[in-house]
Amino acid sequence: MKKLVLLALVLIVSVSLFAGGATEAAAPAAAAEWKAMGTPLADVRIRQALRYAIDMETIVDTIFEGKAQLAVSMTSPGSWLADGLNDYAYNPEMAKKLLKEAQWPSDYTLDVVYYYGDQQTVDLMSIVQQYWAAVGVKAQFRKLEGDLAAQLWVPPADRVNGPSVVKWDLAYAAVAALAEHEFYNRFDSSASNNSSLPKKPALDALIAKTNATADVEKQKVAFKAVQKEMSENMYNMPLYHQLSFIYTSDKIDLKGGKLGNDQFSYDKNLLNWTTTRPDGMMYTNGGPEEFYQMHAVNPGLFLYQEILFDRLVNADENLTPTDGLLAKNYTVSADGMEMVFELRSGVTWHDGKPFTAEDVRFTIEYSLQIPGLNAVAVTTYSSIKGAKDFLDKKTDHISGIAISGNTVKITFDKLDPNALLTFSQWPVLPSHLLAGSNPVTCQQNAFWQKPVGTGPFKVGQTVLGNYGILERNNAYFLKGTGNISKIFMHANGENDPNLQKNAEGGKIDYAWSKSVQDAKGMAGIKGMTVNPVNIRYTRLFYINQYPHPANIK
């Protein structure tokens, strides 16, 4: 059915292409303003026209079967999103008008790149190509392979005049953000990954304001101003927000536990969950295939990452830091430049060794050297006073981390508005097991074959590539009222091809995915409930506005 709708869409767009051809032929040919700038994409009218030409509403209804949200900004709908942003609703006539005004060169072929290999992406790229063709814009799409960072994110030496280092006009990509800053910091002219947007002083100033305060309400105001600036100028082209889907079986009761963004870590109330299975087992997926994944990139992508380890601070389902966890309590100075964590006493690692303040210091110093550490954590840790000297090996420890008994005081050199968020996401690691090992090859450490944490569950029997069992940690400092004593994890990695089969066989009680196809299939399985959840995950086109010659001649 979906294919038929898609085919119909392509036909409709193709017909309108023929209808629109005559109009475009009459447009002025050359001598446009864009020539002076080195790329037609430097003209805002052309960028806006490309967005007006795409009927995202129909795409969401067909390709995504309604299981995605239209994007008017990188920010998802909610309290962080500005009101009144232009939604650039489908308007091919407006697109043609803008292209004509800007003297779009009809012989120019856009070079569009993407890196996903799934069918949905291929379908989306095909239909976008048709929509653009319908307004007289030719585009070729190609899938990138290999070193994506080098092909996508290398900025030019000259952030004002370019020329562009990357070789594309538009790049289809996604941003999975833990914090709003991740959506917008990348468009700052000093960002190391800003390969597409030349320096815009007004935008830089607005982005700086979002980073200048730890006050959430002030941040929201600042972000809304950034969104407005980005939308009006179409500096990038947000397309849709992806949803995540959490699947729960009728065998478990979450006892009021909230469902949230499972790409990251939040308090699920798991110790209070109950199951009707007599053996107290809960079935899930995402078990280890070759190793338990470390937290550097994704601190909570897999359930085990969340419950084998503890964070200093808890976060709720919206990923907002709430209260202390390993820290009995904590304080943040008014200017956000100092944090004091008073740690719980009597906490032990799963191997019985005591958890200490030294573990906190070790975790920060060790993690800072891990390749691939998430940008949010990197920003927090490197903002601590003395972090640079430590990395440059001038000091043995980061001077901004002071330990006194069970208290850890962290002093920052510069404000990091997401510091508390970092301490609610990245867990504390055991120094007695990892100290002396090379952080560069952290994931290759034998520790990750059977990791040891302080969390409410510990690693039980694991047959890598087959299953992993987590057992309730009876020595845990919180008890809970639930009866889940073990968690069975099918070893299927992030994109689980066997999710529906296992659910149909009664062997999934809790799982999540971002796949629309999974959600559709799981909805038809007796005893399973599909819970859609909004997450900070936006798909977009980056638009290369640096001067660059046409790639496709």
Next chain:
Amino acid sequence: MLNFIIRKILMLIPMLIAISFLIFLGVDLMPGDAVDFMIPPDALSSVDPVKLEALREELGLNDPFFVRYVKWLGNIVQGDFGYSLQSGVPVAELVASKLPATLELSIAALIISTLFGSLLGVVSALKKGTLVDNALTVFGMIGVAIPQFLFGLIMIMVFVFKFQWFPVGGRMTPGSEFFFMRLDYLVLPALTLGLSLTAGVMRYSRSSMLDSLNKDYIKTARSKGLPEWRVNLVHGLRVAMTPVAVLIGFRLPMLIGGAVVIEQVFQWPGVGQMFVMAVRSQNTPVVMMVAFFSVLIVLVSSILVDVVTALLDPRVKLS
């Protein structure tokens, strides 16, 4: 025969070196490297490239191609298969942990396909032109035509979801580590793989048996007044099994590497799944070890086939 075997084994060495070089080159020519796979594409934009380079350096990925190949070859000669680039686990340990699952599945499937295939093929040949023969021919056609993944899914739908006789997938659960305690996990994948291979063996043994039954020595045996069962099974079947043995021999390596689809459908944690993952993540040491052993098994099987053929067929002489 001993001379023949020794000569063949000596010839294996240059062949293995040449093939391993080609595989190493093939992996190297793939775009990107193992580090590219470690960081999800969506997160790449915010990762410090200097640290990624440090990781590449640490894993030895920055060395020139020939240096890496010679190092690998040198280590292999000393019995060191290296470490998985993803987990740091010694490759030999990794493969050893997966091999029992694959062998278990492969051997079960081989036994099923050999027994059923040979038996049904002989019956089909002896009942040539009858309803039984036609029915088995249709069965054979379907068996050859139906894709393994589809057959596997049908088996799951019928025997797992409908009748709930078997578990949905995996190889074992806690407490069922001993072979006989987890036979229920093996039944469906082994049957699926075995039956899908049965059709080929059956068609092969049927035509081979028919060919054999038309030979002069069969007529001679009949003219000597031997009972029909003896003519068919002792004189006909023995020679008819020669090409079947060749087919089965060449299937040995295929069962190791060729069970990928079945392993995926039944979540069977074998070498096939590991190999696919290793290729995707450009985990060269793992790819090389699995490929190396697959090639070795192919070459050894080929020697075995020659030997078995000589043993089965008195007309064949090894020289």
